[in-house]
Amino acid sequence: MIRIALLVAGKDLRIERRSRVLLWQVLPFGVTGLLLSGLALGPTQAGHSSAAPGLFYLVMLLVALLMINRSQVIEGSTGTKTSIATLGLDPAGVFLGKALALAVELWLTGAVLLAGSVLFLHTALSGTLSALPSVAVTLGALGAAGSLYGALSGGGQGPATLLPMLSLPAFAPLLIAGERSFSAALRHGSIWRWWVISLVALVAYLALGILLYGVLEES
Amino acid sequence: MSNASPVVELRDAVVMIGGFPLLSGVTVEMAPRSLTVVTGANGAGKTSLLRLLGGLITLSRGYGVVSGVDLKTGDLRELRRRVGWLGHEGSFYDDLSAEENLTFAAKALQRPIGEIAVVLERVGLSRRSSTPAKKLSAGQRRRLGLAWLLLRRPETWLLDEPYASLDDEGRTFFDDLIGDVVAGGATVVVSAHDPLRSDSLAPRTLTLAGGLVVGDDG
Amino acid sequence: MIKQLAQRLLGPLTLVLLVLTFWLGLWVTPPDKIQGNLARLLYVHPAVAWVALYVSFGTAAVASALYLWKRTRSQVMDRIAHCAMEVSIVFIIVTLITGSIWGRPTWGVWWAWDARLTSTAILGLFELAYLALRRANDDPDLRARRSAVFAIIAAVNVPIIHFSVDWWNTLHQGATAFTENGNLLVHGIMLWTLFISLFAFTLLFFWLLRARYRLEVLRDEKYHASLDEALAQRRREGVH
Numbered sequence: 001m002i003r004i005a006l007l008v009a010g011k012d013l014r015i016e017r018r019s020r021v022l023l024w025q026v027l028p029f030g031v032t033g034l035l036l037s038g039l040a041l042g043p044t045q046a047g048h049s050s051a052a053p054g055l056f057y058l059v060m061l062l063v064a065l066l067m068i069n070r071s072q073v074i075e076g077s078t079g080t081k082t083s084i085a086t087l088g089l090d091p092a093g094v095f096l097g098k099a100l101a102l103a104v105e106l107w108l109t110g111a112v113l114l115a116g117s118v119l120f121l122h123t124a125l126s127g128t129l130s131a132l133p134s135v136a137v138t139l140g141a142l143g144a145a146g147s148l149y150g151a152l153s154g155g156g157q158g159p160a161t162l163l164p165m166l167s168l169p170a171f172a173p174l175l176i177a178g179e180r181s182f183s184a185a186l187r188h189g190s191i192w193r194w195w196v197i198s199l200v201a202l203v204a205y206l207a208l209g210i211l212l213y214g215v216l217e218e219s
Numbered sequence: 220m221s222n223a224s225p226v227v228e229l230r231d232a233v234v235m236i237g238g239f240p241l242l243s244g245v246t247v248e249m250a251p252r253s254l255t256v257v258t259g260a261n262g263a264g265k266t267s268l269l270r271l272l273g274g275l276i277t278l279s280r281g282y283g284v285v286s287g288v289d290l291k292t293g294d295l296r297e298l299r300r301r302v303g304w305l306g307h308e309g310s311f312y313d314d315l316s317a318e319e320n321l322t323f324a325a326k327a328l329q330r331p332i333g334e335i336a337v338v339l340e341r342v343g344l345s346r347r348s349s350t351p352a353k354k355l356s357a358g359q360r361r362r363l364g365l366a367w368l369l370l371r372r373p374e375t376w377l378l379d380e381p382y383a384s385l386d387d388e389g390r391t392f393f394d395d396l397i398g399d400v401v402a403g404g405a406t407v408v409v410s411a412h413d414p415l416r417s418d419s420l421a422p423r424t425l426t427l428a429g430g431l432v433v434g435d436d437g
Numbered sequence: 438m439i440k441q442l443a444q445r446l447l448g449p450l451t452l453v454l455l456v457l458t459f460w461l462g463l464w465v466t467p468p469d470k471i472q473g474n475l476a477r478l479l480y481v482h483p484a485v486a487w488v489a490l491y492v493s494f495g496t497a498a499v500a501s502a503l504y505l506w507k508r509t510r511s512q513v514m515d516r517i518a519h520c521a522m523e524v525s526i527v528f529i530i531v532t533l534i535t536g537s538i539w540g541r542p543t544w545g546v547w548w549a550w551d552a553r554l555t556s557t558a559i560l561g562l563f564e565l566a567y568l569a570l571r572r573a574n575d576d577p578d579l580r581a582r583r584s585a586v587f588a589i590i591a592a593v594n595v596p597i598i599h600f601s602v603d604w605w606n607t608l609h610q611g612a613t614a615f616t617e618n619g620n621l622l623v624h625g626i627m628l629w630t631l632f633i634s635l636f637a638f639t640l641l642f643f644w645l646l647r648a649r650y651r652l653e654v655l656r657d658e659k660y661h662a663s664l665d666e667a668l669a670q671r672r673r674e675g676v677h
Contacts, residue, residue, distance in 0.1 A: 007326050011312065018314040018351070074312065082275055083310040083367065087327045088300030148590065152570065152583055165569050166587065169562035170594050173601035180605065197601050204593050212586045214296075215505060237575030238664060243671040277578065429675025 001093040001210075008089070008097025013104060015074050022105055026066050030109055033059035034116045052121035053131075053182030056113060057175050060106070060139065063113075064171075065164055067105050068146040071098055072154045091214035095147055099209060103143030110139050123186060131185035138178040138198040144205035145170055151216045174201055226251040226286055226375065226406050227272060233280035234271055234430075241267035243430035244281065249408065254401045254420060257410045259427035265410035268427065269377045272408060274298035286374060303373035305364040307380035313353035317344055317363050320352055324367055338369040343392070358389045365396060376400060376407040383412075394420055444647070451644045454637035458484075461630040475542060480630050482535040484638040489532045490557065493525035493642050494564070494592070501588035504581060512657070515581035518588055520649040522567050524642060529561040556602040563591040577660075 016022050037055040045051065075081055114135065117123045149167040174197075181194035227249035234242040242264045249255055257265045270276045272285050274295035283290035288298040304310070311320040321335045339345045342362040347355060355363060361381060368376060378397075382390055398420055401407055409415070414424050426434030462480035469476030500518035503509040536554055537547050548554070570587050574580035 004327065007323065011315070011323050014319070015312055015314045074314070080310060080312065082270075082273075082304045082306055083364075085275060086273060086299045086302055086304045086371075086373070087324060088296050089327055152587055153573075162569060162573050166566045169559050169566060170590065172559050173594070173597045176601045176605050193604070197597065197604075201597050204597065208590055208593060212505070212589065215582050215586055233668065235664060235668075238660065238667060240664070240668045240671045243668050243675065427675075429673065430671050431675035433675050 001090050001096065004090045004093025005096035005100060008094050009100040009104070010097075012071065012074065012098060012101035016070075016101070016105060019074075021070060022067075022109070026063055026070070026105075027109060027112055029066065030059055030063045030113050031116055033062060034113060034120055038120050049121055049123040049186060050183075052117050052123045053179045053186065054175075055121065056117050056182065057138075057178045059113060060110060060142070060178075061168070061171050061175060063109055064102075064106060064142050064146055065167070067102055067109075068150040068163060068167070069160055071102050071147065072150045075154075085217070091217050092210040094217075095151075095209040095213035096206070098150075099144040099147040099206070101143075102146050103140045106139040106143050107136060110135055127186035127188065128182075130188075131182040131191060134178065134181035134185070134191045134195045134198060137195060137202055138174050138181075141174055141198050141202035141205060142171065144202055144209060145174070148205060148209050148213070151213060173197060177201070225249055226253075227408075228285075229271075229281070229283045231281035232271065232278055232283045232290075234267055234276055235279040236276065240279075240430055241276075242271065245427075245430070245432055247425065247432055247435070249406060249423075251406050252401060252404055254397065254407045254422040255409070256415050256422045256424045257408060257427060258412065258414055258424060260412075263427040264430040265427055266379050267430070269304075269379050269408060269410055272375065273302040273304055273377050275304070301373055302375045302377055303368040303371050305361070305368060305376070305378045305381055307383045310360075310364045310367065311352045314351060316349045316351050317355065317366070318348040320363065321366060321370055324370055328371060330370060334370055338366040341369060342366045342396075357384045358386065361385065361389070362392075365393075372405075374405060376405055378407065378409045380410055380412070447640065447644050447647065451637065451640040454633060454640060458630065458634040458637045461626065461633065466627050466630050472543075475539060478535055478539045479627075480634045481638075482532065482539060483631070484634040485528050485535060486532040486557070487635060488638050488642045489525055489528035490560065492639055493521050493528055493646075494560065494595075496646070497521035497525060497567075498588055498592035501585040501592075504585045505589065512577075512581070515585065516650060516653050516657070517646075518585065519571060520646055520653055522564050522588070524645045524649055526561065526564045526568070527645070528638075528642065529557060529564060532557055533561065552599075552603040552605065555605075556598050559598050559602070560591075560595065563594070567591065 034055065037051075037059065041048070041051055041055075075084065114128055114132075118125055118128055145167065149163060149170070153163040153166055177194045177197035181191035181198070184191045184194065225248040227247065229245050229247050232242055232245045233240060245264075245268060257268055259265050267276065271278065271283065271290065274285065274288065274290065277295070278290040284293075285298055286301050288294060290298075312323070315323070317339065318335060321338070322332060324330075325332055325335055336345070336348075339348050342365050344359060344362050344366060347359060352360065352363060364381075376397075381393055385393065394415075397407055397409070409422070415422055424434070424436045425432050458480055462477050466477070466480070468474050497518045500514045500521060504511070504514035504518060533554070536557070540549055540551075540554070541547050544551075567584060567587055571580055571584050574583055
């Protein structure tokens with residue numbers, strides 16, 4: 001399972017590196033989202049860091065939707081799916097691999113957007129840095145959940161429009177936990193209470209994916 | 220047909236997807252180490268029959284056993300591991316090179332990486348090994364698909380319209396390779412628009428129409 | 438025999454208990470000392486919420502799990518899960534509406550970012566997503582598998598959502614029927630009306646579920662008849 005997971009994650013990341021979609025499309029979209037968030041707050045609120053954690057996670061959710069779609073699209077045509085299906089890969093390994101690749105991409109994007117939040121939304125650097133453990137786990141949970149919802153929405157009618165409908169309700173607790181812990185970090189408070197929610201979600205999604213991904217791939 | 224027990228046994232096999240019967244009652248047997256060509260007009264059910272044989276779609280009604288795996292109750296993932304698929308559309312990751320695609324398959328199947336160079340040589344793609352799959356021509360992509368199958372060495376080869384948009388040289392290359400594969404002990408099922416015009420191969424030809432076998436020259 | 442009798446009595450019994458609940462709730466029980474007539478929502482809102490959050494969603498989740506388990510994988514389980522989820526949405530909507538009616542005079546707004554209200558709304562979104570997922574997949578097997586997986590994911594999410602939203606913000610009135618020590622606060626006819634309402638709305642759920650299930654069976658029969666027709670037509674293509 002771990003061998004297949006690393007193989008699939010390596011393949012997904014190599015394809016991302018080669019295609020540059022993350023670099024030229026997803027990252028600029030995230031930065032644009034952050035800038036527009038500042039504009040949406042109005043001139044008096046734009047530089048206020050209190051709204052920054054929520055805005056950061058809201059933009060991350062939108063970015064994650066793009067990435068999840070992308071993660072499914074690279075599996076490509078029916079022919080590619082068929083060829084891969086005949087390799088008979090362990091579905092739990094495939095799930096873990098795709099989740100890991102998605103998490104790595106989310107971590108990279110998250111790092112850029114956190115820098116953007118310091119720059120544009122004036123969050124304190126020390127507070128932002130102390131939020132990192134919570135951001136890492138929350139985005140990891142987002143990656144695991146995203147792989148599962150991507151597989152659920154793929155192949156049917158309108159997968160790109162179905163994905164937000166399926167995943168956003170489930171992202172709500174992650175948004176809450178992420179925002180609260182980031183806010184707590186900015187106030188030099190404890191992030192751990194909220195970090196636990198992200199951690200529980202991460203473990204739950206990993207367990208669900210390992211158990212159920214095979215059912216989604218049955219035919 | 221040889222006396223060995225059939226590798227494919229379908230009786231009144233029906234496949235329905237989204238309420239449409241792709242196959243409407245196919246009854247056929249195929250012997251091991253045989254070459255079968257499935258022909259018919261567009262929408263006759265050729266690709267669906269190949270997909271059913273590969274465990275890639277489920278049997279809705281009827282009876283079917285392929286390589287000892289019951290298509291209704293058996294482990295289809297196990298069956299999929301034993302078949303190789305070559306589609307007329309792309310069969311790999313477009314952004315990865317020919318060699319990277321094969322490396323992925325070799326690592327997934329725990330085959331020696333050294334075999335990659337051998338199969339690339341065999342299909343005549345040695346000089347295009349680092350070219351991304353999306354930059355290969357239709358014929359080269361088909362050859363890459365064959366390299367993938369040579370690396371996998373499946374028991375059953377399912378080739379969906381492999382001759383489409385191939386020139387004469389490409390067709391001859393395919394004929395030779397299929398002949399070698401059957402001689403090597405594999406079962407090969409090929410779908411094609413028209414019966415095979417091959418000098419070297421003498422396949423059994425099934426004709427499909429309306430999801431049924433309407434002609435069998437074997 | 439007993440099963441048939443129970444099925445036949447389910448509808449009339451539900452109606453009688455609902456009428457009894459409304460009669461007791463609106464005319465017989467006294468107004469509350471503090472909340473006055475507003476407290477009469479107690480005979481509808483908690484019972485509807487109980488059905489929405491536990492009975493109906495629970496039924497859908499358990500049926501989905503049974504569908505995924507190979508030994509019990511049957512169309513019946515998929516149908517129960519689907520129908521329970523649809524009926525659950527009705528109860529979720531009524532829960533939110535009655536909660537909102539109670540909230541307006543109490544909190545001064547129709548919608549408050551209260552933990553239970555928010556988590557109920559999120560659960561409702563899950564259920565809408567479940568129905569959207571079903572509509573997006575034509576193939577019955579694929580649809581059943583994906584829906585069942587989604588229902589299980591939603592069920593696992595329920596406690597995560599509950600705790601996150603609860604910690605986030607809670608304004609909701611705590612359990613009204615008991616004190617913190619577990620002693621009963623509601624007595625006499627008010628308590629009886631509360632229990633009857635719980636029973637009545639639970640029965641209403643099963644009655645609606647049964648009606649919806651029968652409709653689905655009819656729909657499936659029609660679908661299977663259309664499959665036979667499609668199969669015959671396809672075979673004719675091959676013969677001619």
